Every structure is written in C-alpha cells, then in structure tokens.
Amino acid sequence: MKRHIIYIFLTCYLLTGTTACKKYYEPSTAKLESAALNTEEDVYSATIGTYAVLKKAEYVRSMHFLSEYPGDNIAQAQTSSDDLSNCYRYTHLVDGSHATNVWMQAYSVINAANKVIAFVKDDESDNLNQLKGECLYLRAMMYFNLARVFGRPYSQNGGSSQGVPIVLESTTEEYPKRNTVKEVYDQVISDLLKAADMMTEEKNNNYASREVADALLCRVYLYMEDNDKAIEYADKVINSGRYSLLTGENYEQYFRGVPEDNNETIFCIRHMTTENRDFNAIGSMYYSEGGQGVTGWAEVYASTQYMELLNKYPEDLRHSFISPYTTDGVLSYPYSTPVSNIRYNTRLNPNTPMYYINKYNYQEGLVNLSSPVYIRLAEIYLNRAEANAKKGNLQNALDDVNAIRSRAGLSGNALYTQANLDAAGKTVLDVVLEERQLELAFEGHRSYDLFRNNRPLKRNYPGTHSLNNTPSTNITQTIEATDNRVIFYIPNREIQINANLTQNP
Structure with missing residues (x-):
C-alpha cells in the first residue's frame, strides 16, 4: 500500500531588524558552521553540550513515542491531537512531528560530535581521548537509533534497504543521499569499537564509557544476527564487574532513586x-x-x-x-x-x-x-539469551532467562526447563522474547524485538488502534514484520530540501 505524501511549503523568515529574506532551511544533515575548538576546555564544553541535546523533549520524548508506542505493551485510551496518536495507530504522516524531531535532533548531536572528533587527534591526552570516545559513542547511538526508526530491520534483507545519510567530519556533500542500513550499522560498529579503545575513565551511567560502548555493540550485533559477537560483548559487560542486577525492594524502586546510584543502569539520559x-x-x-x-x-x-x-x-x-x-x-x-x-x-x-x-x-x-534508561544489565542478559537460543545453546539461554525471572521474585515452576517448555509447546526463543516483553516493557524495545525476528505485532485489546477498523468495535490490529508501516517516513521537510533523499514507501 502506497502511503500518500503530504507536501508542505517552505517559507522564508525575516532577519532581525530587516525585511530581507534568508535562504530556505538548511538540511539537518548540513555541517555546522560554528566557532572552532581551540582548547581542552572547549572540547569539554562541546561534549557536555552534545549530551544536553539528548535531554531535549524534541529528542528524548519524541524518540520514546517512536520506539515504544508502536508496541503491544501499551494501550492508548483516547485520541489525542498530538502526533503520538499516529505513532501508536500506525497512521504515519510524512510531516509527523515526532519523526521530524528525532531526525533533526539526532543530526544536531551528530554534527556536534563531528566537531570534537575532527579536532581531537587519536594520540592526544587521556582526557581528550576520553572526550573524543564519548562523542564517537554519541554519534554511534544516534545513527543506530536513526537506522531503527527510518530503515527496515537489518535481518530482513541483510541491511540492503535504505537507511539514513551518513555525515562524518570528513563529509563534503551538501545534500547527501541515504546510505544502506548495512552501511549505517558498519559505521556504528566502527565508531563504537574506536570509542571503547579511547575511553579509559570509569564514568557514571550519565556518560559514555568503555562498558557503555560494549553494551551498545552487544545490542547492535544482536540486531544484525551476529550471535557470536552479541555473546562476546555481553560477556564483556557482564564480566566487567561494574554492574549488578538489582533485587528485592531495590528492584521494585528501580526508577525512583538517584540514577547514578543505580548499579544496574549502564547508560541513561540524566534529568536533574x-x-x-x-x-x-x-x-x-x-x-x-x-x-x-x-x-x-x-x-x-x-x-x-x-x-x-x-x-x-x-x-x-x-x-x-x-x-x-x-x-x-x-x-x-x-x-x-x-x-x-x-x-x-x-x-x-x-x-x-x-x-x-x-x-x-x-x-x-x-x-x-x-532519567530514561537506554541500556541496563538485564537487557544484556537477555541479549545473550536470545543469541544463545538462536545458536542452539538452549540451556545457556534458559539460564540467563531464569536469572532475570529469579531476581523478579519467581521460583519453582515459574522457572523454565526444557521439559516444561516442551509441555507448553514453546521454544526457547519464544520464552526469551516473552521475557524481554515482561522485563523491558515500556522502555522502547518491543516492536523492534518482534519485527527484527520477523514476527507480527498482534494487538487484541481495547485501544484507539480500533479506530483504524470498520467497525471500530473490532479491537484487533496486526502489523506484519514486512509491512511498510514498521518504519517511519523520512521527514518531508528534509525531502523538500534535499532532492537526493528518497522517501520510504
């Protein structure tokens, strides 16, 4: 089904104190023309400023709507004039505000990170190397999120579908075209590997560190179905000794304490x-x-x-x-x-x-x-469980799933064995994905977990998604993994500016 494209008109805006018309919007992928960096203090300030963009509602709130609302863990109970309703109902628009916000803010982070990456040579001081590593991580995180929102799951066609433009510190094109999902993932991995080597400081979970880069590598490799690498990087994070699963009352209060005091959180977007x-x-x-x-x-x-x-x-x-x-x-x-x-x-x-x-x-x-949690240790255990399930290491997978269930207070028959799975007619991968749904609910994983595993999203509960149906009392909605709607449109604002960008169908 071809989705209709809604065109918008770009208008010029006035320069302060004049009636002169400024040039039309720059594309979000345009390189920043701002003051040059000169000192280590400049680099530090620029890096902190880059983190600050993550906290903007236009990024953190909009990214949450794009990642969590297409899942089946939530029910929208009433229609809203906010574009979040379209995210939930799969009625995407080419000028959807939240997709546009994420695109623009992500490239703002990327451009700011590029400045630091270009300025700091690889053989600088430990402090400068640390800051460059953090910017490499932030750039990788943005590209990975952009590829998930605007590009099809890597597993469906080996990453050959269209992703997003890669803009680096060396990029000279004013109007870059879209790179493939594979090319974007390759850039993410390159950045994360280099970031992990450059970061030597054990910063708290508000900032990037070697283990944060390793944790994101674990997730990226899992999405690529490189299960050996996913297990390797899960082991690195779990065995690092920096993190532990919260238990009992501490677990029940997980999201209520001071974020940097949480020993399970690997990286969060800290809000004071x-x-x-x-x-x-x-x-x-x-x-x-x-x-x-x-x-x-x-x-x-x-x-x-x-x-x-x-x-x-x-x-x-x-x-x-x-x-x-x-x-x-x-x-x-x-x-x-x-x-x-x-x-x-x-x-x-x-x-x-x-x-x-x-x-x-x-x-x-x-x-x-x-302070929304982006990566935590429970996910790493479940990443390793999924990778082991796909490799046929079934007991290893069940051990990791049961570790998560045990810390959630479950015991006895609530823990999985191959025998009770056979009796229930479930595979090990089935229960891994079910445990991901339980544990990581409302944190922006569910729809990605289904679609990258070529499983449909099935809603059979009351919610505004029924407004898509005739009659609207039909509460079911099924989105196949191959549906055009599993990804969002490239913002029409960018399409209008950059003729080299192609639109998603």
Whole structure:
C-alpha cells in the first residue's frame, strides 16, 4: 500500500531588524558552521553540550513515542491531537512531528560530535581521548537509533534497504543521499569499537564509557544476527564487574532513586531535579496522581494483553511498575495482586482497565521526573539469551532467562526447563522474547524485538488502534514484520530540501 505524501511549503523568515529574506532551511544533515575548538576546555564544553541535546523533549520524548508506542505493551485510551496518536495507530504522516524531531535532533548531536572528533587527534591526552570516545559513542547511538526508526530491520534483507545519510567530519556533500542500513550499522560498529579503545575513565551511567560502548555493540550485533559477537560483548559487560542486577525492594524502586546510584543502569539520559517537565514529561502520559489530568495526562495504559502475561504470577516484582487506578480514586502501589475495584475507561468500547505505568515517575520524589534508561544489565542478559537460543545453546539461554525471572521474585515452576517448555509447546526463543516483553516493557524495545525476528505485532485489546477498523468495535490490529508501516517516513521537510533523499514507501 502506497502511503500518500503530504507536501508542505517552505517559507522564508525575516532577519532581525530587516525585511530581507534568508535562504530556505538548511538540511539537518548540513555541517555546522560554528566557532572552532581551540582548547581542552572547549572540547569539554562541546561534549557536555552534545549530551544536553539528548535531554531535549524534541529528542528524548519524541524518540520514546517512536520506539515504544508502536508496541503491544501499551494501550492508548483516547485520541489525542498530538502526533503520538499516529505513532501508536500506525497512521504515519510524512510531516509527523515526532519523526521530524528525532531526525533533526539526532543530526544536531551528530554534527556536534563531528566537531570534537575532527579536532581531537587519536594520540592526544587521556582526557581528550576520553572526550573524543564519548562523542564517537554519541554519534554511534544516534545513527543506530536513526537506522531503527527510518530503515527496515537489518535481518530482513541483510541491511540492503535504505537507511539514513551518513555525515562524518570528513563529509563534503551538501545534500547527501541515504546510505544502506548495512552501511549505517558498519559505521556504528566502527565508531563504537574506536570509542571503547579511547575511553579509559570509569564514568557514571550519565556518560559514555568503555562498558557503555560494549553494551551498545552487544545490542547492535544482536540486531544484525551476529550471535557470536552479541555473546562476546555481553560477556564483556557482564564480566566487567561494574554492574549488578538489582533485587528485592531495590528492584521494585528501580526508577525512583538517584540514577547514578543505580548499579544496574549502564547508560541513561540524566534529568536533574530542576529539569522536571511536568505535563510534558514522558511519565505524564502514563500516570497521574489523583486521576486523569491532575499531575499528568494519563491517557496511555499498560495493555490488558500485557497485564494477562504479567498476572500469570502475582508474586512477580514487576507488578511494582504498574499502578492500577481504582474506583475510590486511589492508585494501588506497589501492585502485587489483581485489583478487584479497578476503574475502567469508558471512552473505549469495550471499557478498558486503567493500568497506570510508573516507570517514568517519582525519580527522587518528583512525580513526573525520570532519567530514561537506554541500556541496563538485564537487557544484556537477555541479549545473550536470545543469541544463545538462536545458536542452539538452549540451556545457556534458559539460564540467563531464569536469572532475570529469579531476581523478579519467581521460583519453582515459574522457572523454565526444557521439559516444561516442551509441555507448553514453546521454544526457547519464544520464552526469551516473552521475557524481554515482561522485563523491558515500556522502555522502547518491543516492536523492534518482534519485527527484527520477523514476527507480527498482534494487538487484541481495547485501544484507539480500533479506530483504524470498520467497525471500530473490532479491537484487533496486526502489523506484519514486512509491512511498510514498521518504519517511519523520512521527514518531508528534509525531502523538500534535499532532492537526493528518497522517501520510504
């Protein structure tokens, strides 16, 4: 199905104090023309400024909508004028605001990183090498995220489909064309390998370090189906001794403490207490203290499909990340058993339970403050489990899955053996992906995990996705891994400026 392209008109804008017309927008891929770097202090300031872009709502919030909302762990409970509804419903637009935001902010990070990478020679001081390594990591992270949003899964065609333009410190093209997904992944790996060699300082999880680069390499290799390398880099991170799985009450409070004190988080986008965005925060979409519209919008809930999976074991500590909204107006937290008096959202047919999500709330006691986690140790265990499952190392895979289940408070028959998998008619890969769904829910992994494994996304629960159907009381939605809609349009703003860019179908 060919999706219609909506064209926009570019207009000139006035220079301050004049009526002269400035040239039309520069493409986001254009190299920055800003003050040159001269000293180590300049490099440090430029690097900190590059991290700061990650915290912009135009990046962190929009990237969350692009990565989490296409999954099946959440249910949008009412339509919104915000483009996030299109992300959720798979009704993408060529001028979608969140895809445009991510494209522009990612290339802003890339251009800023390129300046430092070009300025710092490879044989400089340890401090300068560290900063250059951090910028290499940030550039790699941006390219990887861009390739996931705008390029098809690597596994579908070996990366031969169109990705995004690669703009490096040496790039001279004003209007670069799209590189293939494979070329983008190759650049990501090159940057991460070099970054890992250059970074020698054990910085906290707000910043890049050797282990952060290794952790992202683990994820990238898994997405490429290079299972040997995924296992190799998982081992490096797990055996580094820098991280440990949180347990018990510490795990239940995972997202509420001071981020750098968390021994499981490998890399997060740190937001200080002065950076609470209230209703513009990610968490405001999932949670509101006192009911909808009080401290947040609370328009997106945990799906009943996800809750059925979680409720198989009431003792599962991951219930702590769900706060059901009950009929007496009280949020149940921590949530460890099914709630009988849960409130239902009557805007949907059938009415749907209001399972609030609190993974993005109450950091350091502030209701809408959070530092979104990009990589954590549990993912690395599950990356290794998936790679081992695909290599036929089934017991190794089950050992890692059971390590995650055990720390979530599960034991006995809730842990997997080959015998109980055979009885249930499940493969080891099935339970690895199911465990990823449980453990990494609401963190932007689910749709990628399905599509890169050539599995369809199946929603069979109330949500605004039913508005795509006739009649709208049909609550099902299936998106095949080969569907055009599993990726987003290249922002039409960029297409209009750069004739060398081709649009996604």
